[in-house]
Amino acid sequence: MIKTDPMLRVQNLSAWYSSGKNVLTDFSIELREHEVVGLIGLNGAGKTTFLKVLSGLLSTFSAEEISFRGRNVKMRDNAFKICRYTVFAEDNSFQYFTFREYLSYVSAAYRRKRLDMSAVAVLIQGFHFEDYTDILLKDLSTGNKRKAFLITAFALKPELLLLDEPVNGLDFQSTEFLYQQIAGYKAYGTVLFSSHILESITLTSDKVLVLEEGRIRQAFEGEQLNAEEIREALRYENDV
Numbered sequence: 001m002i003k004t005d006p007m008l009r010v011q012n013l014s015a016w017y018s019s020g021k022n023v024l025t026d027f028s029i030e031l032r033e034h035e036v037v038g039l040i041g042l043n044g045a046g047k048t049t050f051l052k053v054l055s056g057l058l059s060t061f062s063a064e065e066i067s068f069r070g071r072n073v074k075m076r077d078n079a080f081k082i083c084r085y086t087v088f089a090e091d092n093s094f095q096y097f098t099f100r101e102y103l104s105y106v107s108a109a110y111r112r113k114r115l116d117m118s119a120v121a122v123l124i125q126g127f128h129f130e131d132y133t134d135i136l137l138k139d140l141s142t143g144n145k146r147k148a149f150l151i152t153a154f155a156l157k158p159e160l161l162l163l164d165e166p167v168n169g170l171d172f173q174s175t176e177f178l179y180q181q182i183a184g185y186k187a188y189g190t191v192l193f194s195s196h197i198l199e200s201i202t203l204t205s206d207k208v209l210v211l212e213e214g215r216i217r218q219a220f221e222g223e224q225l226n227a228e229e230i231r232e233a234l235r236y237e238n239d240v
Contacts, residue, residue: 006030007190008068008160015046015053015061015214023049024061024214031160034186038201039194040230041211047194048089050211051164054192055086068160082110085158087149089165095138099129099148102137103155110156123151126177143169154181161185163193167200179203198234202227210234 008031015024024046031037039047052058056075066073073080085106094102107115124130127147137145146169153161163182167175182204185191195201201208208220208230220230 005070007033008066010054010063010066012064013050013053013061013066014063015049015058017049017058017060022214024053027215029209029216031190031192033190035206036182036186036191036193036204038205038208039192039211040196040198040201040208040234041194042234043196045211046214047211048164049214051086051088051162051192051194054084054162055088056081083158084160084162085110085153085156086162087146087153087164087166089168091145091149092138095136097137098135099133099137099151102148103152106152106156110158112156115155120151120155123154123181126181127151127174128171141169143171143174146170147174150178150181154185157188159189161189161191161193163191165195166193167195167197175200198227198230202230 008029010027010029013024013027014022015027016022027046027050039050041047049058053061053075059075066075068080068083094105097105103115103120124133127150129144129147129151132140132144132148137148140148146166150163150166153163166178166182170178179200182191182193186206193200193204202225205225206221208225209216210218210220210230
């Protein structure tokens with residue numbers, strides 16, 4: 001098997017909200033083209049913080065290297081922005097947009113002149129969102145708001161898709177549909193998603209990274225990728 005350079009490389013990242021209190025310390029990760037990577041850890045391990053850094057929403061960080069396709073990038077560079085899209089666990093932006101207005105706005109911002117509306121319709125149906133497309137985002141339930149952003153993400157097909165606890169708030173059928181979308185996304189790009197739900201990680205990921213106190217403590221890939229071994233790693237983390 002020929003090894004290729006990673007799509008995204010982050011070396012020795014530290015991030016903080018308050019000076020002297022790092023949430024991430026010497027954090028390093030590599031993502032390859034067309035793979036699904038799950039990031040799992042206890043609450044407070046730093047999962048959302050890392051996604052905020054990658055999304056350009058947290059400026060208090062330092063890193064030895066952050067490169068995308070072999071080139072050093074800044075988080076707020078527009079060229080990097082349009083290559084990624086993030087669905088956060090909590091997102092109260094664009095509250096006075098309907099889903100259809102939001103999708104139109106974002107597709108223009110991401111320079112997608114023509115979205116495949118038949119594919120959008122499949123996503124809307126798959127997430128059981130048909131009755132909510134013209135309701136203001138502020139008036140949607142937590143689960144339906146999450147669906148609006150997930151549908152947008154999968155419709156845009158960015159090269160790097162970042163999902164923060166994407167299962168939270170979803171009903172059973174929508175969760176199953178989400179798993180299918182994540183697993184099939186490798187045809188378009190790379191997915192990095194965080195979760196505290198072991199099932200979502202093991203059903204969809206090519207690689208699982210266990211995050212503990214701001215560092216990658218253990219990686220599981222290939223034959224090692226099974227729920228029991230990951231559970232043992234998390235149990236160890238909780239006990240120490």
